Amino acid sequence: MLLKFVARRLLASVIVVLGVTAVTLILMDRTRGAYVPGIDLNPALRPEDIARLRANLGLDEPFYQWYLSWLWNVLHGDFGRSMIDGSPVITHILERLPNTLELTLTAIVLGILLSVPLGVIGALRRGSKSDHALTVFSVGGFAIPQFWLGLMLILVFSVTFQHLGWPWLPSGGVTSPFGGGDLGDRLLHLILPATVLSLFYLSLWSRFTRSSMLEVLSQDYVRTARAKGMSERRVVYLHGLRNALIPLVTLVGLELPGLVSGGLIVEVVFSWPGLGRLAFERALQYDYTTVMGVVFFTTLLVVAGNLLADILYAILDPRIRYA
Amino acid sequence: MLDPTSLPEIELPGSPFEGDTSRPAQSFWNESWERLRANRIGVAAGVLILILALIAIAAPIFSLVLTHFDPTRQHLIDNFRPPGHPYLLGTDELGRDTLTRLIYGGRVTLGVASLTVVLSLTLGTTVGLLAGYYGRWLDDLLMRIVDVFLAIPAIFLFILMSILFRPNAFTLAAIIASVGWGGVARLVRGEVLSVKQRDFILATRSVGAKDLRLIVRHLLPNVLPILIVAASLGVGQIILIEAALDFLGLGIQPPTPSWGNMLTNAESYFFHSGWLVVFPGVTIFITVLASNLFGNAVRDAFDPRLK
Numbered sequence: 001m002l003l004k005f006v007a008r009r010l011l012a013s014v015i016v017v018l019g020v021t022a023v024t025l026i027l028m029d030r031t032r033g034a035y036v037p038g039i040d041l042n043p044a045l046r047p048e049d050i051a052r053l054r055a056n057l058g059l060d061e062p063f064y065q066w067y068l069s070w071l072w073n074v075l076h077g078d079f080g081r082s083m084i085d086g087s088p089v090i091t092h093i094l095e096r097l098p099n100t101l102e103l104t105l106t107a108i109v110l111g112i113l114l115s116v117p118l119g120v121i122g123a124l125r126r127g128s129k130s131d132h133a134l135t136v137f138s139v140g141g142f143a144i145p146q147f148w149l150g151l152m153l154i155l156v157f158s159v160t161f162q163h164l165g166w167p168w169l170p171s172g173g174v175t176s177p178f179g180g181g182d183l184g185d186r187l188l189h190l191i192l193p194a195t196v197l198s199l200f201y202l203s204l205w206s207r208f209t210r211s212s213m214l215e216v217l218s219q220d221y222v223r224t225a226r227a228k229g230m231s232e233r234r235v236v237y238l239h240g241l242r243n244a245l246i247p248l249v250t251l252v253g254l255e256l257p258g259l260v261s262g263g264l265i266v267e268v269v270f271s272w273p274g275l276g277r278l279a280f281e282r283a284l285q286y287d288y289t290t291v292m293g294v295v296f297f298t299t300l301l302v303v304a305g306n307l308l309a310d311i312l313y314a315i316l317d318p319r320i321r322y323a
Numbered sequence: 324m325l326d327p328t329s330l331p332e333i334e335l336p337g338s339p340f341e342g343d344t345s346r347p348a349q350s351f352w353n354e355s356w357e358r359l360r361a362n363r364i365g366v367a368a369g370v371l372i373l374i375l376a377l378i379a380i381a382a383p384i385f386s387l388v389l390t391h392f393d394p395t396r397q398h399l400i401d402n403f404r405p406p407g408h409p410y411l412l413g414t415d416e417l418g419r420d421t422l423t424r425l426i427y428g429g430r431v432t433l434g435v436a437s438l439t440v441v442l443s444l445t446l447g448t449t450v451g452l453l454a455g456y457y458g459r460w461l462d463d464l465l466m467r468i469v470d471v472f473l474a475i476p477a478i479f480l481f482i483l484m485s486i487l488f489r490p491n492a493f494t495l496a497a498i499i500a501s502v503g504w505g506g507v508a509r510l511v512r513g514e515v516l517s518v519k520q521r522d523f524i525l526a527t528r529s530v531g532a533k534d535l536r537l538i539v540r541h542l543l544p545n546v547l548p549i550l551i552v553a554a555s556l557g558v559g560q561i562i563l564i565e566a567a568l569d570f571l572g573l574g575i576q577p578p579t580p581s582w583g584n585m586l587t588n589a590e591s592y593f594f595h596s597g598w599l600v601v602f603p604g605v606t607i608f609i610t611v612l613a614s615n616l617f618g619n620a621v622r623d624a625f626d627p628r629l630k
Contacts, residue, residue: 148604
């Protein structure tokens with residue numbers, strides 16, 4: 001039963017991955033013609049040179065042919081070479097990946113660690129002052145533009161603090177340009193971007209934990225547990241929280257793609273050399289092999305995240321049938 | 324049978340079964356409207372949005388009467404003026420009046436947001452109705468397409484499409500809607516699947532109604548409440564996305580002012596003109612906050628699944 005469910009979901013995932021790469025390529029294809037903007041205007045290049053250059057990169061093929069050979073190569077672990085600097089795309093991805101993971105994993109872990117207790121407090125003290133404060137906080141967190149929050153934090157903690165001669169936080173990059181790179185330096189650089197990113201997760205998940213907890217606590221089995229004289233602590237944590245967290249698994253799984261793309265804007269604001277910014281900058285330069293590589297990689301994560309969340313959910317919650 | 328809790332209890336105006344109890348006859352819409360009006364925060368948020376929209380529509384009047392400046396006219400001598408007189412909220416690097424630009428930026432933001440909502444609702448509803456009503460292979464095909472669009476990391480889709488179509492207000496709305504329609508389609512399809520099973524559809528069919536009539540006259544009114552809810556909950560997100568794209572330089576292009584692109588170069592002025600960073604952001608924040616609060620109130624009032 002579970003196997004069949006997994007197999008069906010896997011098949012659907014493959015279709016989705018193929019569809020996504022195809023759509024990406026169709027979009028990129030329109031810009032392919034002008035690979036390296038202005039190449040046609042270079043007087044030092046003869047028309048046959050340009051034709052040869054384009055042929056070398058496979059740009060004279062129709063896009064479906066290019067797509068099929070790209071796909072074939074990717075299946076053999078070859079993401080091709082960057083259109084801009086000729087280096088293998090996979091090197092770029094692997095070089096940027098650790099930075100992105102450092103930022104997003106920190107944000108997600110911080111988000112979970114803070115949002116679950118906050119959500120539980122909100123649910124247990126429903127209608128209290130702390131509950132209201134939590135609501136206001138998360139409603140506000142939803143409405144703040146991430147990039148602006150980033151700018152404001154830089155304005156306050158980097159610029160203004162520096163003006164006042166106080167210890168200030170670095171406003172961008174993963175490490176200091178000179179002599180940096182040790183753990184303390186990295187952590188210092190991580191504080192501002194991770195705060196911005198985790199605030200988003202925090203407002204999302206704390207609301208969710210709260211409502212999930214409220215729902216679970218109104219279930220019959222919780223009443224039964226109370227009726228048979230179980231201590232409130234055990235009721236809340238053993239029967240309540242454990243079951244309330246099951247839907248959160250799905251929600252966190254859905255954020256897996258955010259590991260790459262969710263941080264893009266934060267990466268841009270804080271000049272963080274991550275995957276999202278790589279895709280952004282390379283897309284502006286029409287480097288479509290790199291963009292295809294990152295999008296493929298990210299989509300793989302999206303699909304894997306959804307799949308993982310579905311399977312975990314089905315295992316954790318026996319009420320779910322593998323339909 | 325379907326799970327009865329998932330079925331919306333909707334009474335259409337003029338239903339013959341009204342008025343049989345002590346309560347005066349109330350249509351679904353009247354009832355929802357009453358509930359919405361009783362929500363004080365929601366009403367306040369709605370009024371605030373209305374005011375912002377009016378200011379945006381009347382932008383030329385405001386710049387004539389209140390600020391006396393043009394949004395794109397440069398006063399190079401007066402650049403980086405702090406808030407005060409005559410520049411109420413100061414000026415930017417080219418000496419353009421911040422308040423005037425904020426007011427005009429509201430036109431862009433609110434215009435793009437409403438257009439996006441219309442586009443994604445239209446496409447999403449059409450796809451959802453067709454997929455849900457006809458089912459079978461059409462359902463499979465359309466829903467796989469939806470899956471693909473929802474699986475592409477949205478931000479990449481936005482970036483690629485913005486590079487492809489140099490964005491103006493209309494293409495920008497289309498770009499944002501290209502992601503939004505998928506969710507609407509899923510929502511509508513789910514609702515149609517449940518409404519389709521109900522007796523009144525069978526009855527309508529049995530008196531000879533054609534597919535088109537069934538879909539337009541009977542299914543569409545039944546999915547209308549969740550559409551209203553989806554629309555009002557979506558506006559805040561759309562405004563945030565639009566602002567972010569403008570900020571990245573992928574949205575509305577200068578010199579047309581928008582709340583997002585007013586922040587694009589903000590980092591260069593940090594050291595001397597912090598207010599240039601503060602005002603557009605606060606404006607976005609307040610607008611999104613009001614939209615979200617209003618959206619929540621609308622959901623509480625209109626969502627048939629919440630009763």
